[in-house]
Amino acid sequence: MTYCLGIVNCFGIVIAADSRTNAGVDYISAYKKLFDFSVPGERVLLICSSGNLSMTQGVITELRRDIQNHEEVNLHNLSSMYDIARYIGHKSRQIQDRDRQWLERDNIDFQCNFLLGGQVKGEEPQLYLIYPQGNFIQATKETPFLQIGETKYGKPILDRTITYDTPLEAVAKCALLSIDSTMKSNISVGPPINLVMYKADSLVVRHTLELRLGDPYLAKMRKLWEDFVRQAFEAMPNIEWQRETEASVEDILID
Amino acid sequence: MTYCLGIVNCFGIVIAADSRTNAGVDYISAYKKLFDFSVPGERVLLICSSGNLSMTQGVITELRRDIQNHEEVNLHNLSSMYDIARYIGHKSRQIQDRDRQWLERDNIDFQCNFLLGGQVKGEEPQLYLIYPQGNFIQATKETPFLQIGETKYGKPILDRTITYDTPLEAVAKCALLSIDSTMKSNISVGPPINLVMYKADSLVVRHTLELRLGDPYLAKMRKLWEDFVRQAFEAMPNIEWQRETEASVEDILID
Incomplete structure (x- = not known):
């Protein structure tokens, strides 16, 4: 499994990914899922992948090769x-189509999803989710985040926190917490975590982070969060129950 | 969709359920999913259901009828x-088997899950999850909660909070927050929310609550929680980025 998320707002973009890949529960390994194709000063391009590893690796390899071969169309010469x-x-369609019939007949899931976040000079920062079918959606002011992979455990914290004007450092902390929640609930999502924070209009990636298993920041963050959650419960007003009776247990006992 | 959860610990049991039922996204209605079969002073039996509504209603109806007909085996005379x-x-197996072939051939999901929480006099409070296949598991000290339906959005808060010795009122608040998180992230889970808190060895249900749409407690809880989350982000230590450079954007710009 995989969990990647991207957030875009008026201050820039945060994008994060775990690194765990599994074939069943008995073959677990680590593969980086966040790739930086930026050209400093000209464009920032960050890509995350989820799904069948042979497909996502194929796509990333061909994206890279098209740049190296100066193909007519590549990540560095497209204008938007x-x-x-x-x-x-x-x-993604091409790569999946190539292997589809061989995988499909053995009931192997061949699909893959991508997140694309970044900014081309002259445009606003943008964030896209590219579906296995090759069509895509864009994050907007109303829903400034997009997720791929194991999306559910980490969504409530985003739903409650992220807006179009949340400061970028807070967005980055929230992204880490969203991944940490997912790691805690689903063992098939795991470290290292890769995190990038991109400030709008800087056109260069300055803030990157790789958090490995047992990283002290992650441990500190988890502890602080859990303390806060406990305090929040204590601070919450008591529930006003509907049928609180004054009778003692003994009055009600049948025998 | 549905979300029900149960928690058992040394202080007792909390069990909660939403009430939304949908056939697709264009037919949404409300059905209670938490049923109380207790005999005060003798046994407390709380049952939640998820899955195909015709199946779960069939099961609940037959459980009720077996009691009314004084069947040899029913919820009120079994000893554990x-x-x-x-x-x-x-x-559940019987009811599903009766309709299975008619539903299966039209690709209609006929499965249903149940949570059973309660206490029979002479035993400890216990919590079970009964699978569509009729087999079941029991909550333990290590994992004191069980969920059915749309389980993922509401799991992180439980994973971080609930232990075998969390006070019962805090457990109840956590259950509400777990449902609220799920409602916020998945529109197919919705109010009224039914909540029961059962104190171990009291053998009577004294604390019940039904929270309807727009209930002020729910609104207050959500507001307080979101304020806490924001405070937590502010209190979190700043991320120590790996490649923070001192260069200004202008130094790096290519053109």
Whole structure:
């Protein structure tokens, strides 16, 4: 399994991914799922992947090769984030189509999803989710985050916290907490965690972080969060129960 | 969809359920999913259901009828929680088997799950999850909660909070928050919320609550929780980024 999330707002973009890949529960390994294709000063391009590893690796390899071979269309010469999302979708379709019939007949899930976050000079920062079918959606002011992989455990914290004007450092902490919640609830999501914070219009990636298993920051964050949660419960007003009776147990006992 | 959860610990049991039932997204209605079969002073039996509504209603109706008809085996004369879980599993198998072939051939999901929480006089309080296949598991000291339905959104808060010695009022607040998180992230889970708190060895249900849409307690709880979450982010130590450079954007710009 995998969990990747991206958040875009007026201050920039935060994008994060876990690194655990599993084939069943008895074959677990670590693969980086966050890739930086930026050209400093010109464009920032961050890509996360989830799904069948042979497919996602194929897509990333071909994206890289198209740049190296100076293909007519590649990540570095397309002029808008929209066109880049289309190009990745097209590439993903091609790669999946190549192997589809061999995997499908053995009931192997061949699908893969991508997050694309970044900014091309002259545009606003943008965030896209590219579906296995190659079509895609864009994050908006109303819903500034997108997730792929094991999305549910980490969504409530985003739903309650992230808005279009949440400061970027708080967004980054929230992204870490969202991943930590997912790791705690689903063992198939795991470290190292890769995190990038991109400040709008800087056109360069300055804030990156890799948190390995047992990282002291992660441990500190988890402890602090759990203390806060406990305090919150204590601070919550008592429940006003509907049928509180004054009778003692003995009055009610039948025998 | 549905979300029900039960928690058992040294102080007793908390059990809670939403009331939303949907057939697709365009037919949504409310059905109570928490049923009280207690005999005060003798046994407390709380049952929650999820899954195909025609199946769960069938099971609940037959459980009720077996009591009314004084059947040889019913919820009120079985002598242990374990036997009661087996009986519900058996009943669930029967009901599903009756309709299975008609639903299966039209690809309609006929499965249903149950939570059973309570205490039979002479035993400890116990909590069971009964699977669609009729087999079941019991909550333990290590994992004192069980969930059915849309379980993922509400699990992180339980994972971080609930232990075998968490005070029962805090457990009840946590259960509400777990349901509220799920409602916020999945529109197919919704009010009224039914909540029961049962104090171990009292053998009577004294604390029940039904929270309807827009209930002021729910609104207060949600507001307080979101304020706490924001405070927690502010209190969290700043992230120590790995490649923080002192260079200004202008130094790095290519053109």
